[in-house]
Amino acid sequence: MNRPMIELRRVHRFFGDTRAVDDVSFEIPAGEVFGYIGPNGAGKTTSMRILATLDVPTYGDAFVDGFSVVNDPDRVRRRLGFMPDYYGTYANVNCTEYLDFFARAYGLIGRERAKSLKYVMDFTGLDGLAEKPIRGLSKGMKQRLCLGRAMIHDPSVLILDEPAAGLDPRARIELRRMIRSLASDGKAILISSHILTELDEMCDRVGILEQGTLLATGSVADMQDGMRATPQVGDPSMTEIHARVLNTGASLGHWLADRDGISHVVVDGEIVRFTYAGDRQAEAALLREMVLAEFPVVEFAARTKSLEDVFLHVTQGVVQ
């Protein structure tokens, strides 16, 4: 049976008058990395905590591998690894003792536990720091340790709340590699971050949350694609295109201005920007005509929007 590994079904969570999560629904299949984006106070952590069985929804339900987080938390917990936005480490223990404790707590015994510890140590690159007290670890190493703790029992679902916060660029790249590697093993991963470029490269799909409401979901490419035809001014059905030609920018500008369906032509040296009412086939035909008209075209692209553009476009910057 092909059931989603994570499913939120009309989840609401109210704290008094505050609607922290307001009717949020989405699904994540196995092997997918789903990015959760939203400003502070949008309800990301609250909904992640509900999935991690640390909170209960006011209405609605969430499911992990088909089990309700409200009614079958024990079964959910066996399948789930959660990395919160705090370290949650103990004083007076070293890395091995820390991971060993959580391995025991997840019911791993004997060889199974030793194997799991070794795998996690290798995967997170902590094997050289096994006997080092946790208080002596750097931020990046603590993040690795916490990721190791979340995956010690080989869960099929990982929920990572701001895992890249405070990491240096190298550590971030390594974290990204680790998460992609986990997804390729078939794990469903829900990850939140403020660093949108990180999610851009890491996630298969993203969901944008604001004021507890899920405003948009989809793959990063689809979202960017969905917004490529939206110029800042003029007809929203038109595509914003930029072209770079060698030394003939002004000529191209005049050539374009005389053609049907083209407007808002702006020449900036070798770069010409314009809006064009046409689909991808029409764009390809226009490029062919430009080449046949002997313009030395070196770049021709519909201006795609970054995830940050999408985020800024979809959200209103309202916090609660």
Add this chain to the structure above:
Amino acid sequence: MSAGDVTYSENQNGDDASGKLLYQLEQKLERIGERLNPILVKEVRQALKSRMFVIVFALMLIFGWAWSIFGVLLVLSPGVYYNPGGPTMLCGYFFVLAVPLIVAVPLMAFWSLAGERDDGTFELVSITSLTARQIVTGKLGSAIVQMIVFSSALSPCIAFTYLLRGIDIITVFWVLGWTVLISILLSFFAICFATISRSVMWQVFLSVVLVLAFLIAGFSWSSVVVQTLFYGSLPVETGEFWVMNLFVMMMYLSFCLLFTLAAAGKLSFPSDNRSTKIRYAMIIQQLLWVGWMIALALQERDPGVFLVFASCAGFYWLVMGALLSGESPQLSPRARRDLPQSFLGRMVGTWFNPGSGTGYIFAVTSFLGFILVTAFFEITIAVGDGINWSRSRGFDNRLMFAGLAWAYLTTYLGIGRLILLFLRRFYQLGIVASLLVQVILLVLGILLSASAQVLVNGFQNNDYTALQLGNWAWTLAEASDSRGRLPLEVPILIFASAGVVFFVNVCLSLPEIKAVREATPDRVIEEEKELHPERFTEKGGPANPWSDDPSPGSGAEKPSSPEG
């Protein structure tokens, strides 16, 4: 030894027999270690390295050595051959050991759990496969290990006191044994307290309350020990001494069970059934209480025993009733999966279901049951002794006292529950709020009655009047006194109000009483079949009147939930 160091080689053989034996022993210990509660392992690793433990341990050793030198100088005078120095030395070591055991260890247990709840590590533990009960017992296990370390460190000194005159081995074991048991009970209590709140402010307040409670317990126990060591001896040759120890031990164990279940209940997931097991523990306590009451009454042939036990039972059910009626009236779908559904099962088991209404009825009927059993045995014993029970000394008073105690319990608990139900429309209130409401009601009952009497009669008339209707303390005292003058209208009004309040509460509890079992989701059954195929048999059918109908989809085919 860290887990990474563990080797699992099967082929390793010792060169000689002793080597083989050691190897086998190590393997056995390793296997036992694998099965140890993870919280215990973690806590011991942490606790024995913690600064507080090191400081307390060092101080205990310093004071132990200091007392050894000072005490020896004090008691080992030229009169050592005829002066009993044992009690003095043991008393000193007792005080040195009592401070860490009765104050420090329970307080460390409190801070261990409260600290974890505060810094978020508890959340990470709570989403593992560990049950709430494992967490509680793990914390307690760590406290016991610390007690063992502390006691072991002083054991040579204590053994030394036995070599002196004036002390026997039973006294030494009795004093130390009960000190450790008290420390364990206080640790249970502390862990229970730590589950009450996550707010730092509350935790600081609770820790102050705990320190005061530990000091009071410490002083009380110390006075018993001093009294025993210096001014008397343990009557070990009498049967009563051992019977009394057995009684205290049984009640002690039942309270340990209750505290464990209560703490585990507070830590468990909100949709879990937190209450049924606690109610079973309460029934066990009630049965123990009744059993000991009857045994004591038969032994002493004194009907006054019933009055003392009934008073204690009334107080017990008042506290427990306040806590139980403070439960949420909403029954989670998860809890509904395990509700009894046969006729007899529902008749008996409904009152053990979680919920405010069932909690109220459970407390009230349990106390009523206690009173009826008490009355039955008082009559039986009187008849056995050839006494006309209806004319036996003070029987009417005892019956009136017990009846009025039940009526007051029913009324106050019921009103408290109604107030809580009303307040819950506006605020989220827990069982602590329920207890608070009950205390306020009981105090108001006394104050308002006293004020009414002062307003109506002035300060001149200090006699009991019908205006003291709400004053449960004075009314009960008056009822138990054979010279008491209780106006006839007072019991009538009290019983009538109890009836009305009980009726209203039962009506409001109908949704809880009528709750039926909810079918277990297919996904859960699917996994259960994968994990435990042996539990799913083809032919079903109730094995006894308490079993459920094996109707498909009713959830009856599901065995009891593995997570309890």
